[in-house]
Amino acid sequence: MNYQVPGSNSSTPSLEGAFSARRPELQLPPIAQQRRAEVMTSSGFMKTAIINLERAAAAMPRPNEENSLADYYQSHPDFTKQTQHVGQTAASSAAARTEPTSIVDESHTWTNPELAELQSKISSMAQPSAITLNNDLSENIGVPGEHELAPQTASLEFEGMLADRGHVPLTNIQNQLTLHDDPGAPATPASLEVNSSSSFTPINPNDLSPLKTDNEQSGMAA
Amino acid sequence: MFFKKLVTTNAAQRQQDRDAELYRALLRREAKIGGEIFGSTEPGIRREFFCLDARTWIWHEEWTDQAGKQQIRTTRYDVRPDGILKAQDGQGYQRVGYDEAHRLMQATNLYQQRVLREVYGTEI
Numbered sequence: 001m002n003y004q005v006p007g008s009n010s011s012t013p014s015l016e017g018a019f020s021a022r023r024p025e026l027q028l029p030p031i032a033q034q035r036r037a038e039v040m041t042s043s044g045f046m047k048t049a050i051i052n053l054e055r056a057a058a059a060m061p062r063p064n065e066e067n068s069l070a071d072y073y074q075s076h077p078d079f080t081k082q083t084q085h086v087g088q089t090a091a092s093s094a095a096a097r098t099e100p101t102s103i104v105d106e107s108h109t110w111t112n113p114e115l116a117e118l119q120s121k122i123s124s125m126a127q128p129s130a131i132t133l134n135n136d137l138s139e140n141i142g143v144p145g146e147h148e149l150a151p152q153t154a155s156l157e158f159e160g161m162l163a164d165r166g167h168v169p170l171t172n173i174q175n176q177l178t179l180h181d182d183p184g185a186p187a188t189p190a191s192l193e194v195n196s197s198s199s200f201t202p203i204n205p206n207d208l209s210p211l212k213t214d215n216e217q218s219g220m221a222a
Numbered sequence: 223m224f225f226k227k228l229v230t231t232n233a234a235q236r237q238q239d240r241d242a243e244l245y246r247a248l249l250r251r252e253a254k255i256g257g258e259i260f261g262s263t264e265p266g267i268r269r270e271f272f273c274l275d276a277r278t279w280i281w282h283e284e285w286t287d288q289a290g291k292q293q294i295r296t297t298r299y300d301v302r303p304d305g306i307l308k309a310q311d312g313q314g315y316q317r318v319g320y321d322e323a324h325r326l327m328q329a330t331n332l333y334q335q336r337v338l339r340e341v342y343g344t345e346i
Binding site: 046052 | 330337338
């Protein structure tokens, strides 16, 4: 492959100033006009490539993102407790922190009839559909078979959340969630273990196989 | 009839030769300007950088190593819609990283400005 400009060392007269700004543009020979257009067009292709590179870089997950969050949780021990009310605004969370409230009347002692009534009310409520648990999770929380599974639901919703954040969709996420010791605490990234068989693997550019282009096969055009 | 056709063919051939020679001369001039974009080179080093076509850029460098042997390195950048590929000395292609792509873009922008002004008399 030799891309040296043909005749670079020859004694061909230099073109310096051949088409200087003093000369009318119309005097450019057609081949020079064609070449000038080629040079001008090249910047458009370059810009397109760079823009798409930037988009691809923005969409790529940062490799240390989970570690960074884990580090943050570790350095802020109160963070987990303070953010139990998922979905609340920062202001209401702050209020909840300063004035803790509870919906449970701990002084009340439940009688059997009350419990039975409560249970019947719960059973008459709509069956869970949007949020379902898989078998493993059901067994872990001691309610085997209580919730009928829609096996794809949880993973698809999770993928949707990730897609909204610009992440590559995960596959085979099911059964990869490990329960936290404290059921009330929100799951932290450290408690999410992704199967190595998932597609959540950044592409290594060095793994690209060699390509051949028409230009390379037919040699240099010039 | 035959004579007229012969004359026409010869004239067309001569025009093609002139166009080809002019095109090569333009490329040589552009490559020299392109080689100056990255600063001055040490004595004994010859550098050229030019736009081969609208989607291909060539970096060509020649120097003499300590053993007195002539060395040549040619890097070819293929600009594609989804990124830029690089091949050195005819080896396989590899994808250009973000930083290198940005530097390449800066170089091509400078190249375009200087070449259009100094060779084609066009200000952009």
